[in-house]
Amino acid sequence: MTILSSVTARRASAVGLALVACLTATPAAFATPAAFAAEPTPGAGLDRYYQQRLDWGSCVLGPDDTTGRDLEKAGAQCANVTVPLDYADPRGRTITVAMSRLRATDTRRRVGPLLINFGGPGGTALGEPPATRKAMKEVGARYDIIGMDPRFVGRSTPLDCHWPVGHSVFSAGLGRAGFDRQVALHKDLAAKCRATNASVLPHVTTRNTARDMDVIRGALGERKLSYLGYSYGSYLGTVYTQMFPGRHDRVVLDGAPDPRRYTPRLMRGVERENEQALAGWADWAAKRHATYGLGRTRDHVLATVGRVVEASARGLTLGTGPDVFRVDDTQVPTLIFGGISEDTDSARAAVAEHLSVMVRAAQGQPTRLATEFKEYLKAVLTGEESPTGSVQTAILCGDVAAPRDPERYWRDIERSRAAHPLFGPLTNNIGPCAFWDRPREEPTQVGQDAPALIVSATGDPRTPHTGAVALRGLLPGSRLITLKGANQHGVYGYYGSTCVDEQVNAYLATGELPADDRTCVKQTG
Structure with missing residues (x-):
């Protein structure tokens, strides 16, 4: 979801969404209008990835692997899917993406695979299929529920910048001295990451994770992929619908940001x-x-x-x-x-x-x-938690460039401090992205419709409700479920709103969106 909230892992990855910027030109390998164009069908060296055979087996890695044991107890199996590090060079270096699968038990009414992502960015979802099936109630039995550790997360090919902190979102403090310490810290964090992972960092992006998702769809032998994403995961799901139109089925986006405001400084304005x-x-x-x-x-x-x-x-x-x-x-x-x-x-x-x-x-x-x-x-x-913070930052910095002049951040902090003395210096603070290399690709723009179900709470402190409303406008075929009166980030299946849960499950059961947008009210007592 966002740093410091997966019920611990969800809680600890949310701040990463905290992180407008100048963009470099799209490199020649992606010189088509990547912001709008769909990805090509498998071919040009990608067939071997889409057609690979997955070796499903036990999820348990050792005697202390509680996640693996919980998955095994629920009847899930795990596998690694091989993907290219660089999709522009599919014959080059490969990496693995770890996934779990809890197969449908209602095979007569099986819908297909439902891939889940709990945000971060950089959050793991490999262990989540049992809880997701429980949240889905009766309809859960009709899906193969797929938990994925995105590239460089969890059990996938690792990335670790060997940082002395678990993440990179801090406040500038009460004065200039604190800000100067932050500038030095984040410059050092970026240098540490580059020193140990220079060849990998350009490929730690949302667009490449979306490409990995489509390889998973192909390796599963499926024509379409359903999706449930929270927080950053809802941004990832939006990107997938734009890059791979026609390859998605039922899509639920909970706690969705405005994709036009997705930058390393996403927390500005919250x-x-x-x-x-x-x-x-x-x-x-x-x-x-x-x-x-x-x-x-x-x-x-x-x-x-x-x-x-x-x-x-x-x-x-x-x-x-x-x-x-x-x-x-x-x-x-x-x-x-x-x-x-x-x-x-x-x-x-x-x-x-x-x-x-x-x-x-x-x-x-x-x-x-x-x-x-x-x-x-x-x-x-x-x-x-250096690996979690490393991936979270690498994705944000690899997706969109950040301003590089520290004085720009200081001016923003000082302007915000008067009205917002506690949070202004945090949401406007500098981060490692100010010292990162420029992204290889332009970020995805939403240029085509996708009939998704969007869920949002009016008081969401991480991805404000205005972002969900904006996404609803960008996707006219979508519908929005608004939960009024809750200061809550992430609602479906975890917050206890019967109104929200029943409407999401009805959509997952039938594939039919509500006739219009719906409003629920926070339950009290």
């Missing part, structure tokens, strides 16, 4: 939605002051947040013993930002617990870290 989500959380926390001690009113809780951020400029020490983390004003806003992409009680409780620890640290008291918070800090602040 300050209001995140402030709304933070205020909703503050109301929730105020009602539980006896538990968390953060304030008895929304304003008191928000003032507590402000005091913690101010104190972090001097540094906060979190934890004791071997697991101690030192955080500052460039990192604390990220920790808060990462926790408010969902408005469920469990997500809000986690934010309250984390903030109460930071309050004690700001007061100079020793703190103990719950296991969940400790793992969260490790994922964000250490190199433990």
